[in-house]
Amino acid sequence: MNAPRITDSRTNFFIFPESPFDFERSAGIHGRFEKSLPDVYENGVYKRVLHLAENPVLVLVTSKGTTEKPRLGVEIHPHLIAQDVKALRRLLDTMFAASFDFDKFYSFAKKDRLMRIVSRKLRGLRPVSPPTIFEALVIAITEQQISLNAAIAIRSRLVEKYGDTVEFEGRSFYAFPIPSVLAKAKVNRMMALGLSRNKALYINELSKKVASKELDLEGLRKMDDETAIAELTKIKGVGAWTAEYTLIRGMGRVNSLPADDLGIQHAISQAYCTGQRISSNEVRRVLNKFSPFSGIAAFYLMYYLFWIPERAT
DNA sequence: AGCCAGGTTTAAT
DNA sequence: ATTAAACATGGC
Numbered sequence: 077m078n079a080p081r082i083t084d085s086r087t088n089f090f091i092f093p094e095s096p097f098d099f100e101r102s103a104g105i106h107g108r109f110e111k112s113l114p115d116v117y118e119n120g121v122y123k124r125v126l127h128l129a130e131n132p133v134l135v136l137v138t139s140k141g142t143t144e145k146p147r148l149g150v151e152i153h154p155h156l157i158a159q160d161v162k163a164l165r166r167l168l169d170t171m172f173a174a175s176f177d178f179d180k181f182y183s184f185a186k187k188d189r190l191m192r193i194v195s196r197k198l199r200g201l202r203p204v205s206p207p208t209i210f211e212a213l214v215i216a217i218t219e220q221q222i223s224l225n226a227a228i229a230i231r232s233r234l235v236e237k238y239g240d241t242v243e244f245e246g247r248s249f250y251a252f253p254i255p256s257v258l259a260k261a262k263v264n265r266m267m268a269l270g271l272s273r274n275k276a277l278y279i280n281e282l283s284k285k286v287a288s289k290e291l292d293l294e295g296l297r298k299m300d301d302e303t304a305i306a307e308l309t310k311i312k313g314v315g316a317w318t319a320e321y322t323l324i325r326g327m328g329r330v331n332s333l334p335a336d337d338l339g340i341q342h343a344i345s346q347a348y349c350t351g352q353r354i355s356s357n358e359v360r361r362v363l364n365k366f367s368p369f370s371g372i373a374a375f376y377l378m379y380y381l382f383w384i385p386e387r388a389t
Numbered sequence: 390a391g392c393c394a395g396g397t398t399t400a401a402t
Numbered sequence: 403a404t405t406a407a408a409c410a411t412g413g414c
Contacts, residue, residue, distance in 0.1 A: 216395090223394040226411040272409045274398070315397050339395045378395090 087152045089161070090140065093172055097146035098200030099139040102172075105204065108383070112228045113235040114250040125242050125251035126167055126207055128160040132240040132251045135164070137172075143200040148172070153244055167207040176330050181369045188365065190347055191373060194380040203375055205326050209293040210286055211252045212326020213308070216318045217278050218271070230270040237269060258283035278313025285311075301329050323371075330372040335359040343378045 100120060107117035116123040122137040134153040141147030156164065178200075185195035206212045218234070219227040238253035238261060258266075258279060266276035285291035291311075296304045301323060308319035316336060323332035334340060335356035345354045348362045359374075366373035 217397095220396045221394070221409080222396090222411060223413070225413065226394075229412070230410085267410085270411055272411090274409065278397090313397065317396055321395075334395075337395045338393095342395095 087155045089150050091137075091148040091150060091165075091168055091172070092141075093146045093148065094178070095146055096143045096178055096200035097172070097202060098143045098198075099137075099146060099148060099172075101198070101200065102202045102204050103137070105383075109225070109228050111232045113232040114239055114252050116249065123249055125240060125249050126164065127240070127251055127254065128156065128163045128167075131160075132242050133160070133164075134242040134244050134249050135168075137168075146200075153242065170328075171205050171207055172202070176328065181330065181372055184366055184369050185373070185376075191366070191376070194376050197384075198376055198379060201376065201379060203325055203328075203372070205328060206252065208252075209296055209322065209326055210255055210282075212322045213282065213293065213311075213314070213318070214252075214258075214279055216321045216325070217275055217282075217313055219321075220275065220318060226270075233269040234266070234271070237265075255283040255286040259287040274313065278311075281312060297327060301332055304329075305332075320371075324375065331368040332371045333360065333363060333374055334371075337374075339378055339382070340374045343374065343381050346381060347377055 099122075103117055103122040105117075106112050106115035106122070114124045120138055123134065125132045125134050127133075133156065136151040136153075138149050138151075139146070140149040150164075150168070152164070182195050182199070185191040206215065215231065218231045222230075235250045235252060238257050239250040240254070241248045241250055243249075261280060261283075263273070263276045263280055266280065267273055271279070282291075286293060296307060299307065304323060304327070305316070305319040308314050308322060309316065314322075317334045320332045320334035321337070323329035324334065341354050341356070341359055344359050344362050345351055349358065360370075363370040363373055
């Protein structure tokens, strides 16, 4: 598995991710919502603020290649010193270069008639990840039980209130709030953004543990799926769905399957069953043939069924 | 207006 | 070991 190569020329450089990579489709997910801070995707450019050596830096990413020969142009504001370029490489690796072998997944997908069509149609689609597991976990908590639209609206307000900003071309761009800030936030203030009391408490307590280093979320990357899920579910407010969702969407764990997910249950049922609501066990049974890619298979199927209006062949 | 939406915890049986 | 209630907002 080759790590993406990054060529450095001060504030602008290229990344060469593994192929195939459809940047527009993958990063473009963020552009489907009116506002899904801290992520902004407009006119083919992905924009967000990342922390490098604790400093907020605006990063602009755009495709300069193709799905088969991916090449991403990266632009930074303000300038970076050399050691920050290294840190940025790590973050962009995490976010865009989910290091797994797409060809292997696609060859698994051929075993199934529908999945063959889906994977051909969506070739190069990756689940883009947040830069940190902390962010992925907070995202998952905000999305518990309520609709995606509601969660994204609430999360955007959380980011506007607590995230660091970089001004650029007369606009504010945001970083996801860092743990120490959310650790100090008042639960009542967080609730005013639309979080339930419990979710505000969960996020606040989680942030305190991460900020104090009592909890090392990034250390989860070294663990296998099962162990990471066991660790995550020790955290208050984190059940099976939240842990599994964090792995697939935030850690590139393509076999992690949040089988309790209503959207996945709906998608699997429509594609392989009667369309009626099905159980998590049914979901696992149906997707088992795509193991060790069951999570990414579910992601592809959901995207295909619910996110492509112009679906035809 | 009312119900459901990419669940989890606590408190009951 | 299983079941019920409470929870917050946005969309239809």
